[in-house]
Amino acid sequence: xxxxxxxxxxxxxxxxxxxxxxxxxxxxxxxxxxxxxxxxxxxxxxxxxxxxxxxxxxxxxxxxxxxxxxxxxxxxxxxxxxxxxxxxxxxxxxxxxxxxxxxxxxxxxxxxxxxxxxxxxxxxxxxxxxxxxxxxxxxxxxxxxxxxxxxxxxxxxxxxxxxxxxxxxxxxxxxxxxxxxxxxxxxxxxxxxxxxxxxxxxxxxxxxxxxxxxxxxxxxxxxxxxxxxxxxxxxxxxxxxxxxxxxxxxxxxxxxxxxxxxxxxxxxxxxxxxxxxxxxxxxxxxxxxxxxxxxxxxxxxxxxxxxxxxxxxxxxxxxxxxxxxxxxxxxxxxxxxxxxxxxxxxxxxxxxxxxxxxxxxxxxxxxxxxxxxxxxxxxxxxxxxxxxxxxxxxxxxxxxxxxxxxxxx
Ligand SMILES: Cc1cc2nc3c(=O)[nH]c(=O)nc-3n(C[C@H](O)[C@H](O)[C@H](O)COP(=O)(O)O)c2cc1C
Ligand SMILES: CC(C)CC(=O)C(=O)O
Numbered sequence: 001x002x003x004x005x006x007x008x009x010x011x012x013x014x015x016x017x018x019x020x021x022x023x024x025x026x027x028x029x030x031x032x033x034x035x036x037x038x039x040x041x042x043x044x045x046x047x048x049x050x051x052x053x054x055x056x057x058x059x060x061x062x063x064x065x066x067x068x069x070x071x072x073x074x075x076x077x078x079x080x081x082x083x084x085x086x087x088x089x090x091x092x093x094x095x096x097x098x099x100x101x102x103x104x105x106x107x108x109x110x111x112x113x114x115x116x117x118x119x120x121x122x123x124x125x126x127x128x129x130x131x132x133x134x135x136x137x138x139x140x141x142x143x144x145x146x147x148x149x150x151x152x153x154x155x156x157x158x159x160x161x162x163x164x165x166x167x168x169x170x171x172x173x174x175x176x177x178x179x180x181x182x183x184x185x186x187x188x189x190x191x192x193x194x195x196x197x198x199x200x201x202x203x204x205x206x207x208x209x210x211x212x213x214x215x216x217x218x219x220x221x222x223x224x225x226x227x228x229x230x231x232x233x234x235x236x237x238x239x240x241x242x243x244x245x246x247x248x249x250x251x252x253x254x255x256x257x258x259x260x261x262x263x264x265x266x267x268x269x270x271x272x273x274x275x276x277x278x279x280x281x282x283x284x285x286x287x288x289x290x291x292x293x294x295x296x297x298x299x300x301x302x303x304x305x306x307x308x309x310x311x312x313x314x315x316x317x318x319x320x321x322x323x324x325x326x327x328x329x330x331x332x333x334x335x336x337x338x339x340x341x342x343x344x345x346x347x348x349x350x351x352x353x354x355x356x357x358x359x360x361x362x363x364x365x366x367x368x369x370x371x372x373x374x375x376x377x378x379x380x381x382x383x384x385x386x387x388x389x390x391x392x393x394x395x396x397x398x399x400x401x402x403x404x405x406x407x408x409x
Contacts, residue, residue: 005375012372014372015312015372019333022339033200037190039284047289049287051312054399062386063387070389074178078111079110081389083329084329085113086135089117092202098114100338104364105366106128106130108370111132111135111329112132114210115137116211135178137180139186140230140238143227151245155176157176181251181273184254185281187231202217251272252264254273254277255275256276261298271304271305273308276288276291292320293324308328338366341362
């Protein structure tokens with residue numbers, strides 16, 4: 001039966017389960033680095049609870065037999081309106097790190113944002129791609145040379161594979177990074193109390209091979225000048241710099257207000273991500289979903305609008321789309337997937353010798369995260385009576401008032 005629900009292993013049936021199991025597999029200081037945010041975690045919590053204020057209003061008898069979850073992002077068709085936000089240092093969650101995340105994104109045909117604080121070389125991450133798009137996140141640093149080198153490498157990734165004994169260069173067919181995600185909300189790092197309390201640090205000898213190749217970044221927080229954030233950045237200067245140094249699309253990540261959405265459009269950005277960095281920068285800013293509601297009336301149709309922060313369910317993706325987002329991203333679910341992957345054992349049989357080995361599979365954990373969100377989103381569309389992503393609109397939502405009254409949007 002086509003509409004039978006998929007079965008899952010490992011007693012993980014939703015992203016909350018994934019968070020609990022994944023968190024249990026991590027060291028305390030890494031777990032809190034990933035799961036927590038700035039100061040009192042007010043924004044971190046509200047990013048999630050904002051979704052609970054909306055109720056879905058399904059339509060019935062809609063003949064959803066041809067239901068299609070596909071959409072496009074970065075000029076590429078993808079499986080559904082979901083991808084991974086860039087998050088730093090996946091190898092702290094699983095030794096295969098960003099390579100495992102990339103393999104899972106490729107299998108699922110969803111986009112992956114790669115952090116410039118990835119602990120694996122971008123060339124190795126992109127080598128796992130299939131038809132899915134990638135975006136390279138770039139922090140705004142004082143060290144312009146580090147940024148330029150990063151952009152050059154992202155642009156010059158020629159993805160080659162041996163096919164029918166011929167070396168095929170797929171660069172011309174659009175392989176590689178499609179966009180840069182400029183992180184606009186980090187002129188300073190937010191105050192993350194967990195990092196102070198745990199004396200958080202990356203293991204000795206760890207590198208950021210895309211941004212500072214060959215540099216031991218163990219003392220990142222002490223901030224060598226060569227790694228410092230650019231506190232003089234402004235709109236005109238940033239756009240002039242990036243337009244000069246890249247032909248990739250330029251998206252602004254970390255838009256919190258209508259005014260800055262307008263400036264992104266005025267300065268010719270190719271897309272925006274409404275994001276508060278998962279509640280890790282300035283605490284007590286509004287939930288990204290609430291900001292989406294302000295920005296959509298002025299920016300919809302003028303620039304692609306993506307959102308991240310607190311998306312944990314297929315219904316959350318549906319609600320964000322109904323409120324006008326074109327695309328949804330999430331950060332932590334990939335991390336929890338990697339960490340859960342530590343307890344997924346893949347047996348590898350080597351038949352000649354009948355030798356069996358067990359591999360702890362980061363990719364399978366991240367695939368689990370994607371499959372959960374995909375299955376939930378598809379089920380939401382079907383039960384709400386939406387046949388395509390473009391049909392999802394605000395007529396499918398009501399706002400639940402504190403009095404219990406449902407109001408139209
Ligand atoms: C552990 C962690 C590391 C992150 N590292 C980066 C980063 O290197 N660059 C960046 O622009 N955003 C970074 N972010 C923010 C994410 O891109 C994204 O905005 C956030 O995770 C979305 O919230 P969610 O985790 O609730 O989905 C990070 C987030 C987390 C949780
Ligand atoms: C290495 C960090 C500065 C990456 C980051 O943006 C974060 O932890 O939120």
